Amino acid sequence: MKKGLSKEAIAARAAREVQDGMYVNLGFGIPSLVAEYLAGRDVVLHSENGLIGMGPLAKQGEEDPDVINATKQLVTIAPGGAIVSQSDSFMIIRGGHLDMTFLGAFQVSENGDLANWKVPGEDNIPGVGGAMDLAVGAKAVVVAMTHADKDGSPKIVKECSYPLTGRRCVSLIVTDLAVIRVTGQGLVLEEAAPGFTAEEIQKVTEPKLIVSPGLKEIAV
Amino acid sequence: MDKTVKSSDEAVRDINDGAIILSAGFGLCGIPENLIRALVRKGSKDLTIICNNLGSTDSKDGQIYGAGLLAKNGQIKKFIGSFPGPIAKLPWFKELYRSKKIELEIIPQGTLNERIRCAGAGLGGFYTPTGVGTPIEEGKEKRLIDGREYILELPLAADFALIKAHKGDRAGNLVYRYSARNYNPVMAPAAKVAIAEVEELCEVGALDPDSVHTPGIFVSRIVKGETYEKRA
Numbered sequence: 001m002k003k004g005l006s007k008e009a010i011a012a013r014a015a016r017e018v019q020d021g022m023y024v025n026l027g028f029g030i031p032s033l034v035a036e037y038l039a040g041r042d043v044v045l046h047s048e049n050g051l052i053g054m055g056p057l058a059k060q061g062e063e064d065p066d067v068i069n070a071t072k073q074l075v076t077i078a079p080g081g082a083i084v085s086q087s088d089s090f091m092i093i094r095g096g097h098l099d100m101t102f103l104g105a106f107q108v109s110e111n112g113d114l115a116n117w118k119v120p121g122e123d124n125i126p127g128v129g130g131a132m133d134l135a136v137g138a139k140a141v142v143v144a145m146t147h148a149d150k151d152g153s154p155k156i157v158k159e160c161s162y163p164l165t166g167r168r169c170v171s172l173i174v175t176d177l178a179v180i181r182v183t184g185q186g187l188v189l190e191e192a193a194p195g196f197t198a199e200e201i202q203k204v205t206e207p208k209l210i211v212s213p214g215l216k217e218i219a220v
Numbered sequence: 221m222d223k224t225v226k227s228s229d230e231a232v233r234d235i236n237d238g239a240i241i242l243s244a245g246f247g248l249c250g251i252p253e254n255l256i257r258a259l260v261r262k263g264s265k266d267l268t269i270i271c272n273n274l275g276s277t278d279s280k281d282g283q284i285y286g287a288g289l290l291a292k293n294g295q296i297k298k299f300i301g302s303f304p305g306p307i308a309k310l311p312w313f314k315e316l317y318r319s320k321k322i323e324l325e326i327i328p329q330g331t332l333n334e335r336i337r338c339a340g341a342g343l344g345g346f347y348t349p350t351g352v353g354t355p356i357e358e359g360k361e362k363r364l365i366d367g368r369e370y371i372l373e374l375p376l377a378a379d380f381a382l383i384k385a386h387k388g389d390r391a392g393n394l395v396y397r398y399s400a401r402n403y404n405p406v407m408a409p410a411a412k413v414a415i416a417e418v419e420e421l422c423e424v425g426a427l428d429p430d431s432v433h434t435p436g437i438f439v440s441r442i443v444k445g446e447t448y449e450k451r452a
Contacts, residue, residue, distance in 0.1 A: 048329065049246040051399050065249060065450040066386075066398040072247035072276060074452055083398055085405045085433075086246070086272075087337050090330030094350060118355075125317055126326050127273075127303035132356065133330035136349040167353035 004147065004176030004193045009220050012037045013191075014102055014144040014174040022099040023052075023092075025134060030144040031102035032071055045078070046098060048130040050089045053081025070130065093130065094137040101138035103131060105145045105170075107160040110207040112170040112182040114143065115162035128165070135166025147175035148204045156180065156187070157206040177201050179218060186210050191218045221391045223442050224421065228258035231415045231443045235380055237264050238297075242336065242381040242407040243271040243287045247305075248278070248452060250400030251286045252382040254417045254445035259382075260289050266297040270336070270378060272329065272403060273305035278451040284310070285451050296322055300376070302329040328356060331373050333406055339377035340409025340438070348373055381411035384445075385434070388418035389425070392439030393432045401433065408438040417445040 005013065007030050015037035018024055025046045026034050035045060035054075045054040047069040054069055055076035063074040077083075084092070092098060107115040114135055118126035135141055149155055156173065173180040178201050179191035189198055189209045198211045225231045232255055235241065245251030259267075267290060274296075275288020288307045290296050299322060307313045316322040327335070328350045338345060347370035351357050361372040383404050386397035394416055396404055408414045416434075421444040 047399075049249070049399050050402050063452070064398065065452040066400040068247055068249045068399050068452060070246075072249075072452070077398070083396075083401055085401055086329070086403050087333045087406045090333050094330050094348065113353075123314070123318055125304055125308035125314070125324065127305065127308065128326055128328050128356075129303045130329040132328035132354065133350045136352070137330075164354040 002195055004196065005218065005220065008033060010144050010174055010176055013179065013218055014142055017142055017172065018043055018100060023097065025093070025098050025101040025138065027101065027103040027131065027134070028071060029104035031104055034102050034144065046089075046092060048089050048093065050084045050086055051075075051077065051081065052084065052092070053078040055081070090130070090133055093133045096137060096139060098138040100140045100142060101134045102142050102144050103134060105143045105155065106162050107155050107157050108143050108170050108173055109160045110158050110187055112168045113160050114141070114165045114170050115160040116165050118163040120162060131165050135169040140171050141169045142172045142174060143170050144174045147177040152204070154204050154206045177204070180209065188212050189215060191216055193218050194220060221424070221436070223392045223436065223439060224390050225441050225443050228254040228417065228443055228446060229261065231255060231417070231441050232258045232262055235259060235262065235264050238266045239264060239380055240268040240378040241270065242378040242411050243269055244381070244383050244403040244407045245286060246272050246399070246402040247276045248286050250384050250396065250402045250404055252384040252417050253286070253449060254443070254447065255382045255415060256287060256289055260293050260295070263293070263295065265295055267295050268298040268300065269296050270300045270376060272301055272332070273303045274299050274301060274307050275305065277306045285449070291316070291322065298323040298325065300325045300327065302327055302332050332376070333403070335373055335376035336406050336410045338375035340406070343375065345372055345374040347371065376410070378411040379413065381407045381414040383408050383414055383416040383439070385416055385418045387420045387422060387427065388416055388442050389422050389427050389436070390442065391424045392416060392436030392442050393427050394418070394434040394439065395427060395431055396433050405434050408434050413440045414438055415441045415443070417443050419445060419448060
């Protein structure tokens with residue numbers, strides 16, 4: 001079977017959405033890998049536990065247990081960094097001060113609904129963290145995820161069957177197979193992974209994709 | 221004014237069965253680790269713990285620490301937070317949850333903060349766009365403000381707040397360090413009794429007023445923490 005992009009390549013493609021001067025938040029999973037592709041850029045990373053200006057992971061000998069990120073990794077503070085309380089950190093998120101957030105997802109719907117916090121079933125213990133606040137507060141929500149789940153079922157669906165994180169909040173989806181923009185007309189396939197056709201991508205996507213006239217290959 | 225108590229055990233002496241407790245920290249960063257250990261020793265039961273995550277694992281030994289120690293010791297009736305964390309993967313915790321011996325209330329992180337802040341600030345609640353169109357909105361008043369939908373969230377108060385600061389003076393003025401600040405300044409004002417543990421205890425007048433993050437007016441007791449493991 002053909003292979004799409006690696007997790008790292010998804011993160012690298014997602015990182016190209018970031019423009020210099022942006023304030024950006026990175027969620028768990030593939031989104032956390034985006035940081036690596038923003039190194040050296042004029043971008044400020046916000047971590048919801050109260051760190052504005054997150055630097056790279058702490059090297060051995062540099063670790064300080066009082067400096068962690070929202071993924072609970074030992075990190076560093078970038079030059080010009082600032083510390084705020086949780087309350088102020090979520091004022092930043094909800095108040096529309098973040099330019100972009102990258103989130104993982106279980107499902108994204110045709111109209112940009114996001115489901116990423118709860119798996120149905122009474123025995124599954126949910127955890128929401130900052131995802132719902134980021135979904136309503138960031139100026140742009142980019143989902144970075146695998147195109148299908150482990151058993152091959154589409155994660156881009158007509159309507160989410162999992163409990164929602166936010167309604168109509170996703171603007172762009174970057175997966176191992178495609179880059180898809182959420183528009184008022186529907187989902188527009190803008191880029192395809194090397195070796196994949198629009199038809200092949202449609203097969204693992206539940207809603208009908210609009211193929212962009214400018215469809216191109218994802219630059220890896 | 222001198223609010224110091226001699227030990228963590230003395231600081232938690234009146235946290236009795238059924239108490240509602242705000243426990244600060246994020247992951248294992250900025251947690252009141254000495255007060256939690258004292259509360260484990262005291263053994264109070266049926267506690268409601270309001271905390272971002274119910275403890276977390278130490279990356280070195282893989283064991284649960286922080287407020288998770290209270291769950292492990294069977295002291296918690298209800299957890300209110302945004303993210304149970306790695307404890308949710310442990311078989312003994314799953315069993316507590318399945319058999320309804322522990323109740324979980326999951327709240328979006330920003331809403332959790334703001335509900336606690338409201339309790340300390342004397343506010344009756346707030347309207348937030350967070351959770352609109354999700355299961356979080358169920359049973360809540362909805363309102364359209366400037367064309368956008370919001371839901372009403374109510375204050376979340378407690379009997380006790382367990383706070384950790386880097387430095388503090390005898391009057392309870394507190395200074396935090398880096399990302400260990402997190403929930404601490406939000407939680408201290410929201411409880412009837414706020415108990416702060418500090419790594420360094422200093423005399424009144426030793427702190428620069430401009431550097432104080434939480435003023436002593438929000439703090440009832442202050443204790444120098446006996447041992448800091450500062451796990452991560």
